[in-house]
Amino acid sequence: MKLTIPNNIFYQFLFLLCVAVPYLDIFELTIATWSLTFLITIRNNYSISLFKLIIPYFLILLIAFIVSFNYDYQRYFIIRDITYLLKPAIGFLLGYQLCQRNFKNAFKLIVNTGVFISICHVIIILNAIFIHGTRTVAELRFYSGYFSDYEIYTLIILLFYKKFELDYSKKKALILTLLVGFSAFMYLARTNFIQFLILFLALKGYFEINRKSITIFASIILVSVVGYFIVLSVNPRRDADGVEGFLYKIKVAPLEPFKTKINREDYKDFNDNYRSYENIMTIRQVTRDGIRPTLFGKGLGSQIDLKQEVWLGDMNLRFISILHNGFMIVFLKSGLLGIFIYLFTIFYFFNSSKSDNPVVNQITLLFIGTGVFLFISNWVxxxxxxxxxxxxxxIGFLIAYREKFK
Structure with a gap:
């Protein structure tokens, strides 16, 4: 059997590396890897469509940069905010450039990368269970990760592999789907479950308003409401293990990001609704300084005072500059003007122009689902x-692929 090495194997590796490295949760390593890869793969031409997406991110950064001259922040936090606010734009550019080098095997590369990540995740899960003796949902997620957007996209592409013109046999498609599906499910992330549902409905074309789509959404809402009341009737315990612990997370999910009053002295109330607490503190501390920071934010290097130390990641922090809410982080750095600009980065995905190429139409549907999901993803x-x-x-990769045909 002759082993054939693709002539673009190096760029395939770079794509895998750039997608996989953020899972290590070392931000400095991610930025270094992405920046170096960007320089290696830089192009001399880019599409207008790509710039429509990334220019708003640069404008948000520019506003935050200008505003920061009105404050005396530590240089470290200013530099960190610059890299942080640049990360999405770098990601889009990276994906766009790497697609140019991997155009012929684009979707197989996307799937193979997702499969690789899933295999690694399953190995980590087995290690957590059999080596560390993990028995609870919280412990499992601590060892094996909290979410994986990329695997959900991979799973969706595998479920619709024929429409993406992947020449897999039914057996191979089934095996890969089960592997990626199991890995994605084991993150036990509520946001990922919602992401999967939204993207699945988008690929089925149910976001086009008609009688069938209205019936589908009405049924989903009905099932969700009934299911939630069943969870409430079961009344899962806060400190429960396994399935009951996961049900408790579902129980508190609807109110967790939207509560407007939280008792800091009540440990359960504070921890169960911490995301809302961040939002409350952000709005309160930005608006109390007047109309200027409300409109334009408090700039690069700004932080929120939580009024008490909170265990976040691997350290206790009282002052934080990175929040859980995308809208709030933009509001903190660049105010209401920044949020208005930021909304353009979401509405970008609702451009539903038709194409003669069926794969491009599938990408368009995937983008519509992405736009819907971003409203939820940014909030939590x-x-x-x-x-x-x-x-x-x-997303940058798919933009480049779509532009090849347009």
Whole structure:
């Protein structure tokens, strides 16, 4: 049997590396890897469509940069905010450039990368269970990760592999789908479940308003409401293990990001609704300084005082500059003007122009689903600003692929 090495194997490796490195949760390593790869793969021409997406991110950064001259922030936090706010734009550019080098095997590369990540995740899960003796949902997620947007996209592409013109046999497609599906499910991330549902409905074409789509959404809402009341009737315990612990997370999910009053002295109330607490503190501390910071934010290097130390990641922090809410982080750095600009980065994905190429139409549907999901993702998981997200590379990659045909 003759082993054939693709002539673009180096660029395939770079794509895999850039998608995989954020899973290590070392932001400095991610930025270094992405920046170096960007320089290696830089192009001399880019599409207008790509610039329509990344220019708003640069404008948000520019506003925050100008505003920061009015304050005396530490240089370290200013530099960190610059790299942080640049991360989505770098990801889009990276994906765009790498697609140019991997155009012929684009979707196989996307799937193979997702499969690799899934295999690694399953190995980590087995290690957590059999080596560390993990028995609870919280412990499992601590060892094996909290979410994976990229694997959800991979799973969706595998479920619709024929429409993406992947020449897999039914057996191979089934095996890969089960592997990636199991890995994605084991993150036990509510946001990922919602992401999967939204993208699946988008690829089925149910976001086009008609009688069938209205019936589908009415059924989903009905099932969700009934299911939630069943969870409430079960009344899962806060400190429960396994399935009951996961049900408790579902129980508190609807109110967790939207509560307007939280008792800091009540440990359960504070921890169960911490995301809302961040939002409350951000709005309160930005608006109390007057109309100027409300409109333009408090600039690069700005932080929020939580009024008490909170265990975040691997350290206790009272002052934080990175939040859980994408809209709030933009509001903190560049105010209401920044949020208005930021909305353009979401509405960008609702451009539903038709194409003669069926794969391009599938990408368009995937983008529509992405736009819907971003409203939820930004509210609870920072959207493209998340430190460990990798979907920005995938989106840039798909933009380049779509532009090849347009």
């Amino acid at each position: 998981f920072l959207g493209f600003y998340n430190l460990t997200e990798t979907k920005s590379i995938l």
